[in-house]
């Protein structure tokens with residue numbers, strides 16, 4: 001472990017990551033404080049859960065190393081191997097090495113972990129791959145922060161050491177940093193290596209974490225859910241070694257599953273940010289054309305206005321989906337959302353209806369002006385396309401806003417029926 005280093009630079013993510021624990025040499029002794037705690041309570045302190053799919057070459061070493069490490073540190077523990085129908089003897093080898101093997105029918109890394117967690121009995125669960133990439137002699141380093149109050153301890157390969165050949169270039173410099181960057185942009189977890197497979201957490205948190213994903217995106221789900229619950233997440237730098245056996249990770253399909261998971265769990269970034277950007281750009285572009293503002297030395301005519309109107313209409317639809325998704329998450333998924341909560345207290349259905357009606361009215365007046373001009377010209381030739389297009393866009397947007405407001409109100413019905421069952425102080429509807 002001599003390459004593992006203590007990270008002394010200022011914490012980049014002060015919001016969640018409470019600390020970076022130092023080098024393994026500090027804890028790799030028999031007199032570890034962990035030993036005395038567990039001895040005092042007599043409970044099973046650690047379950048090492050290892051998902052394994054055809055890892056015959058390495059599973060024994062992983063199980064043995066885990067058991068030896070726990071013995072060395074006096075940690076009462078167990079090793080659970082979660083198998084998914086390996087056909088190379090992995091379960092038999094794991095059992096012979098001292099693990100309890102469980103079989104999960106549903107395929108996937110996440111499914112295997114969920115089954116392993118369900119059968120684990122330790123106070124803490126240590127997670128790690130069956131391919132010798134992670135060093136199970138580091139178990140004690142993961143447990144110590146948990147004993148000091150952490151909820152989730154993440155290994156960080158990017159802050160530790162990635163040995164030559166351990167991670168393909170594409171994952172090292174593109175996949176992992178980009179997906180971790182997106183994850184932190186969306187969810188502000190403060191974790192530097194969100195896909196690191198070696199981690200440890202308190203088992204009693206499982207019901208609150210409510211993890212569900214079945215594939216490799218399970219790694220992201222656990223970090224995001226922990227962060228959303230405001231748990232104490234800490235990181236320790238670890239080493240990452242070249243794999244034994246064949247990788248089960250598929251760069252593009254698993255990368256896409258991760259990205260898809262991040263998007264569908266962040267209505268703000270999936271809908272609201274692009275929707276509002278489209279409305280803003282559409283309105284700006286439309287106004288430049290409608291009011292004949294010269295830009296870049298030329299006038300912007302009908303086609304510009306059509307493009308601007310389209311952007312504004314589509315943007316309104318997308319933003320409205322975002323507001324609906326956040327409303328849904330708030331009422332049905334129990335997600336805490338301070339901004340939404342503030343808006344909910346101030347805005348009623350009627351506010352949405354009035355805003356929609358006003359936008360509709362402006363558009364309608366534009367259409368009436370076009371009609372009047374036409375009548376004045378004796379129903380002759382009419383060249384008021386700009387006013388007609390802008391009016392049409394505003395009428396469409398206004399109608400969308402009116403029905404969108406009703407839809408939000410329908411989503412909120414659940415809150416009202418709950419209030420009937422369990423009377424609470426009145427809140428604005």
Ligand SMILES: Nc1nc2c(ncn2[C@@H]2O[C@H](COP(=O)(O)OP(=O)(O)OP(=O)(O)O)[C@@H](O)[C@H]2O)c(=O)[nH]1
Pocket residue numbers: 050051052053054055082083084107108109112128129130131133166167197243246247248249
């Ligand atoms: N039971 C079970 N285990 C799986 C499944 N998919 C992956 N695993 C295990 O999960 C761990 C992680 O998979 P890996 O193939 O190592 O993926 P990775 O660590 O992201 O990629 P590498 O860097 O190539 O190791 C390994 O122990 C696999 O054996 C699965 O469908 N079922």
Ligand SMILES: [Mg+2]
Pocket residue numbers: 129131133197243
């Ligand atoms: Mg691996």
